[in-house]
Amino acid sequence: MSQKVLLNETEVHIALHRLACHLIENHDTFHNTVLIGLQPRGAYLANRLKSILVNDYKIKNIDLGYLDITFFRDDFRRGGKPLEANKTQIDFLVEDKKVILIDDVLYTGRSIRAALTAIQSFGRPSGIELLTLIDRRFSRHLPIQPDYRGRQVDAINEEKVKVCWKENEGEDAVYLVS
Amino acid sequence: MSELSVKHLLGIKYLTQADIHLIFETADHFKEVINRSIKKVPSLRDITIANLFFENSTRTRLSFELAEKRLSADVVNFSASSSSVKKGETLIDTVNNILSMKVDMVVMRHPNPGAGVFLSQHINASIINAGDGAHEHPTQALLDCYSIREKLGDVAGKKVVIVGDILHSRVALSNIFALQLLGAKVKVCGPKTLIPKYIEKLGVEVEGNLQEALEWCDVANMLRVQNERMDISYFPSIREYSQQYGVNKTLLDSLKNEIVIMHPGPINRGVEITSDVADSKQSIILHQVENGVAIRMAVIYLLASKIKHHES
Numbered sequence: 246m247s248q249k250v251l252l253n254e255t256e257v258h259i260a261l262h263r264l265a266c267h268l269i270e271n272h273d274t275f276h277n278t279v280l281i282g283l284q285p286r287g288a289y290l291a292n293r294l295k296s297i298l299v300n301d302y303k304i305k306n307i308d309l310g311y312l313d314i315t316f317f318r319d320d321f322r323r324g325g326k327p328l329e330a331n332k333t334q335i336d337f338l339v340e341d342k343k344v345i346l347i348d349d350v351l352y353t354g355r356s357i358r359a360a361l362t363a364i365q366s367f368g369r370p371s372g373i374e375l376l377t378l379i380d381r382r383f384s385r386h387l388p389i390q391p392d393y394r395g396r397q398v399d400a401i402n403e404e405k406v407k408v409c410w411k412e413n414e415g416e417d418a419v420y421l422v423s
Numbered sequence: 424m425s426e427l428s429v430k431h432l433l434g435i436k437y438l439t440q441a442d443i444h445l446i447f448e449t450a451d452h453f454k455e456v457i458n459r460s461i462k463k464v465p466s467l468r469d470i471t472i473a474n475l476f477f478e479n480s481t482r483t484r485l486s487f488e489l490a491e492k493r494l495s496a497d498v499v500n501f502s503a504s505s506s507s508v509k510k511g512e513t514l515i516d517t518v519n520n521i522l523s524m525k526v527d528m529v530v531m532r533h534p535n536p537g538a539g540v541f542l543s544q545h546i547n548a549s550i551i552n553a554g555d556g557a558h559e560h561p562t563q564a565l566l567d568c569y570s571i572r573e574k575l576g577d578v579a580g581k582k583v584v585i586v587g588d589i590l591h592s593r594v595a596l597s598n599i600f601a602l603q604l605l606g607a608k609v610k611v612c613g614p615k616t617l618i619p620k621y622i623e624k625l626g627v628e629v630e631g632n633l634q635e636a637l638e639w640c641d642v643a644n645m646l647r648v649q650n651e652r653m654d655i656s657y658f659p660s661i662r663e664y665s666q667q668y669g670v671n672k673t674l675l676d677s678l679k680n681e682i683v684i685m686h687p688g689p690i691n692r693g694v695e696i697t698s699d700v701a702d703s704k705q706s707i708i709l710h711q712v713e714n715g716v717a718i719r720m721a722v723i724y725l726l727a728s729k730i731k732h733h734e735s
Contacts, residue, residue, distance in 0.1 A: 316456065316464035316494075316724075322732040330452040366461035 251379070251406070252396060252419040260395035264376060265297045267393050268345065275307050277371075278343040283360055284313040284331035287348035289410040290378055294347065310335035312346075317359035340368035345393075349408040351377040354389035379406050379419060427725045431550040433539045434559035435600035443605060447569055449721035450714070457493060457716055467496035470727050472528045473521050476553070477503040477514075480532055482688050482712065483553050483563070487530050490719035494727075499526070514538065515545050522548055527730050528723070531555075549726045557591050557652070563687055564597035566718040568605055570711045571642055574683055579606030584636045586668060587646035587695055590617045591653070594687045595646060599625055612636040613646075613668055616657040633668050637678055644685040645670060645695040661694055671697040675705065683707055 252260065272278040275298070282291025288311050298304045315330040346360050357375060364370065378395040384402065396419070400406060404423040411417050427442050435443075456464055472491050476484055484500075491498045501521065518529065528549045531539055536558035543550050554560040568578050575581055583602050589595045589611045602609050609627045611618060618629055630636040637643055648664065658664045670684065684696065684706040692698050701708060 313452070316452075316466045318466075321466050322469075322728060322730060330449065333452070333455055362465065366456075366459045366463070368460065 246422060248420040248422045250418060251398060251421050254417045257417040257419065260378065261293055261297055264393050264395055265294055265302060268298070269302060272343065275304055278345060279308040279310065279337060279339060280345050280347060281310050281312050281335070281364065283346060283348040283356060284311050286408065289413060290349050291347040308337045310337065312360060312363055314356060314359040314363050317363040319355060319359065335367050338368055339364060339370045341371045344370040344373045345376055346373060347376045349377065350379045350381060350406050351391055352381045352384055354385045354387035357389050358387050378408060381406060426729065430729055431543045432561050432722055432726060433543060433550065433552050435561045435564050435597045435604065438604070440604050443565065443601065446565055446718065446721045446725065447572060449725060450569055450717040453720040454714070454717040463493050463495060465495045466724060467494040467727050470527045470730065471497040471499070471525060472530060473526045474498065474500045475518065475529060475531045476501065477533045478554070483532065486715040487553060487719055490716050490723055494720055494723060514542065518542060518546055522546055528727065549730060551722060551726065554593050556593065558593050559597045560593040561597050562719055562722060563594050564601040565722070566711055566715045567598055567644060567685060567687070568601050569718055570685065570707050570714050573710065573714065574707055575641060578602065581607045581642060582640045583607050583642045583644060584610045584612050584630065584640040585644045585646060586612045586633065586636065588617045588648050589613055589622065590619050591649040592646050598644060599627055610636055610639065614658045614664070634674065637674070637682060640682055642683045642685060643670065646687065647689060647691055648694055665694050669695055669697065670700050672699045672703070675700055675703070681705060685711060688712070
């Protein structure tokens, strides 16, 4: 198994700040916008973006929630062991809000499809956008594209994109594992 | 994620401790789901579940049906009083007829102990026992333990007394198995006539005096006196029963510890517990009912995940 660095720590840092700035451009003070990190891996990215927005760009009162999509997946009972659910925590209303779904890697788009269904249980947002750190091109099963992307990557199916976070894996980096 | 070790839920005695923990963790997630404004997830869209109730039930049937619907399963209901059972059809025939309508899972309540086990040997669907005679009622025991865990943090090390009609109670037996598996200590308390012989063999202690039992315990699970199952008189009068084995507010307040009061329902108010006890802060009876839906969703979800998907 070999792995190649796609983004090193500096590049992750730059990408996160660029994504944060891009969000500010479109959402200004975030008074009507909420961030939703998809469990489990999107939560790290969502936390990181929130802390950049709060600490570096002095935006106050950003609502951040975590959404678990396990029970909304379309592959239940189709091979493999059942997936472990994670905590959903959305302590605010999403009705008429702009929702930004946040995940680390966009691959087939099926998780996002599930998230779009799952978020409806919490109300009817006025709009939903998608932010991903890595966008794997040419691998979509569904017509879903990100509105904000950190880096676009061409990877073949056998390869895996691994996103590491300081708070979990001890470093900020993105690898292509083959 | 780990899986359940069983294909059916026939009784607690077939489960492992890991199974119960898995069910609890899954129920935690479903409890969050049923508190959303839309309380439904699409997981079981392609599963059909038959609820076969050969014996009366309100709470359990409603709870199962809600759990199934909140998982998006298709549900068919059947109750013995309005069916061909009355015309002399056998259990296997009834169930096979229902299964040939492409049902994946059966939830069954039956007056005969072992009906679920018997059925599991003859048909090819997941079976959940929703009460078989005086034998087991596994989902009730799971929701009871889950409610204790929610209220007191953990089941292990807790002292639980089951009070009342142990003899006719499937809730008692399933609770004893589940509580012991999770590391709780169990006593039973009731009139001698309603305590099964040799119950000590299960590792529970028998206490005749209610006051002593309550002083000892953290949780008291008050069972219903099952008049409908009593073919003979087991105690002189309801009045005498409630004097000796009923909990009232005076008794509850006289205890040195603040114990938790549970009841599987339906309550005979004024017999096992008085109204002010049932409605007191120490009672978690309505939490039990709420948790029942989450627990049943977890059980159904976990068992359904073991049903293979067939490409049609």
